[in-house]
Structure formats: C-alpha cells, structure tokens
Amino acid sequence: DTGVSQDPRHKITKRGQNVTFRCDPISEHNRLYWYRQTLGQGPEFLTYFQNEAQLEKSRLLSDRFSAERPKGSFSTLEIQRTEQGDSAMYLCASSLAWDSGGNTEAFFGQGTRLTVV
Amino acid sequence: TQLLEQSPQFLSIQEGENLTVYCNSSSVFSSLQWYRQEPGEGPVLLVTVVTGGEVKKLKRLTFQFGDARKDSSLHITAAQPGDTGLYLCAGDDRGSTLGRLYFGRGTQLTVWP
Numbered sequence: 001d002t003g004v005s006q007d008p009r010h011k012i013t014k015r016g017q018n019v020t021f022r023c024d025p026i027s028e029h030n031r032l033y034w035y036r037q038t039l040g041q042g043p044e045f046l047t048y049f050q051n052e053a054q055l056e057k058s059r060l061l062s063d064r065f066s067a068e069r070p071k072g073s074f075s076t077l078e079i080q081r082t083e084q085g086d087s088a089m090y091l092c093a094s095s096l097a098w099d100s101g102g103n104t105e106a107f108f109g110q111g112t113r114l115t116v117v
Numbered sequence: 118t119q120l121l122e123q124s125p126q127f128l129s130i131q132e133g134e135n136l137t138v139y140c141n142s143s144s145v146f147s148s149l150q151w152y153r154q155e156p157g158e159g160p161v162l163l164v165t166v167v168t169g170g171e172v173k174k175l176k177r178l179t180f181q182f183g184d185a186r187k188d189s190s191l192h193i194t195a196a197q198p199g200d201t202g203l204y205l206c207a208g209d210d211r212g213s214t215l216g217r218l219y220f221g222r223g224t225q226l227t228v229w230p
Contacts, residue, residue: 004159033218042123042205042222043160056217091159095218104209105150106218108159 002026004109006092012115013082020078021112025094032075033106034067035091036060043091049075050097082116089113120144121208123221131229133195138224140206141188147209149189151180154203154223196228 005024013019025032030051035043046065047057051072061067064082069075079086090113095106124139140149148167152160164173166182166189173180177200179192193200203223 006159035220040225042203042220045217045220048217089157093159093218104148105162105165106207107162108152110159111157113157 004092004094004107006090006109006112008112009110010113010115012117015084015116016081018078018080019082019114020076021090021092021114022074022076023092023094023109024074025092026107027073029094029096029107030072031095031097031104031106032069033093033095034075034077035093037089037091037111046077079114082114084116087114087116120219121206121221123204123206123224125224126222127225127227129227129229130196132197134228135192135194136196136226137190137192138204138226139188139190140221142208143187144208145186147186149182149186149209150207150218151189151191152205152207154205155201160203160205193226196226198228198230201226201228 007022011019033048034046036046037043045058046061047067049069052069064080067077089111091108091111093106093108095104122141148165150165151163153163154160164180169184169186171182177194181190203225205223207218207220
C-alpha cells in the first residue's frame with residue numbers, strides 16, 4: 001500500500017493525558033499536512049512541513065500541540081494535557097511542493113479519531 | 118477568515134435529480150482540487166483543475182474551474198445514493214510565500230433512494 005497511513009485509527013483517552021499520532025506519507029512526497037476536522041465541518045489547517053522544516057502553524061495549534069517530522073519522512077502530532085475540546089478527527093495529507101515540478105495534489109490518510117473523555 | 122466558501126452547506130435530494138455545488142473565493146488559485154469524504158474516513162481526491170475555464174468530467178460528475186481561477190463548480194447528473202458524502206474543495210496557493218492548501222467547509226450531500 002503506497003497511500004498515506006495514519007496510526008492509530010481510533011484513540012480514546014482521559015482528559016489530561018498525552019497522546020501521540022503518527023503519519024506516514026506517500027514516500028516521494030516532500031510536503032506533509034496536519035488537519036483537524038470536527039463533525040460536519042471541513043478540515044481545519046493545523047500545520048505543515050516541507051521535508052523536515054515546519055513552514056506554518058495555525059493559531060489553532062496551541063502550545064499543547066506539537067508536531068515533528070525529524071527526518072522528512074513520517075510525522076508525529078502530540079497533544080499534551082488533552083481536553084474534551086480536542087476530540088476530533090486528525091487528518092494527515094501529503095503532496096509534492098509546487099516547486100518540485102510535479103502535481104501538487106494532496107492525498108489524505110484515513111485519519112485518527114480522538115475521543116477525550 | 119475562510120478563504121474558500123462552499124455553497125450550499127447542506128443539500129438533500131432524491132435519486133435521479135441533478136445538482137450543482139459551488140466553491141468561491143476572492144483569491145486566485147494555481148489549481149483547485151475536489152474531494153469526497155465519507156463518515157469516519159479521510160477525504161478522497163476526485164479531480165484537480167488547473168487551467169482557467171477548464172472542464173473535467175468524471176462519469177456523472179462535471180467539474181469546472183472559473184476563467185479567473187477564483188471559483189469552481191461541481192455538477193452531478195442523475196444523483197445516486199452512492200454519491201452521498203461531504204464534498205470539499207481545496208485551493209493551491211502557489212502565489213504566496215508559503216503556498217499551502219486551503220480548504221472550504223464542504224457541502225454535505227444526501228441522496229435519498
């Protein structure tokens with residue numbers, strides 16, 4: 001399978017606990033995006049990387065959220081001291097950067113559904 | 118501020134009807150992508166439009182990119198229950214220094230048998 005892979009698919013955690021999600025992008029893609037989606041809404045941008053550099057962070061990404069892409073391949077998104085409002089689907093997508101000369105279409109993983117109880 | 122506005126937000130129709138959903142912006146995009154998302158799954162790419170005025174067809178789905186590359190539409194002919202889902206548009210902003218993807222909030226389509 002050469003698509004975007006996210007792990008875990010589902011996570012239930014108690015308020016105040018830390019959680020970490022992983023995303024493995026399509027191997028030749030140098031851009032990786034994290035989005036958050038709540039029921040009935042479109043994806044809200046959180047952050048994105050080009051290779052290992054984190055180029056932009058949304059103001060939605062409070063200091064309890066941190067994302068890394070240490071070797072420019074897989075990425076992790078950590079949420080510390082989870083709150084009930086963090087309950088959402090966390091989506092990862094990958095694409096080529098436009099200056100790579102290729103198609104910039106973004107492909108999504110199946111998401112991680114987080115429930116904070 | 119939502120860079121891409123999608124309308125309508127909700128659409129509920131009977132099988133066999135035609136429909137059009139819209140994606141509008143005041144910004145120019147290098148390309149625009151349409152996705153469909155089913156509950157509990159990630160969005161799945163349907164099509165990318167690149168050239169102003171471009172029309173692409175995917176079976177019963179027709180996608181159009183506005184001449185000024187600021188807006189797009191998706192027309193579905195003879196809708197079927199299997200078309201039910203959240204339709205999302207996303208714009209690729211190469212003109213900015215960051216050039217990231219911007220998403221609309223989506224149109225939730227329900228097709229009743």
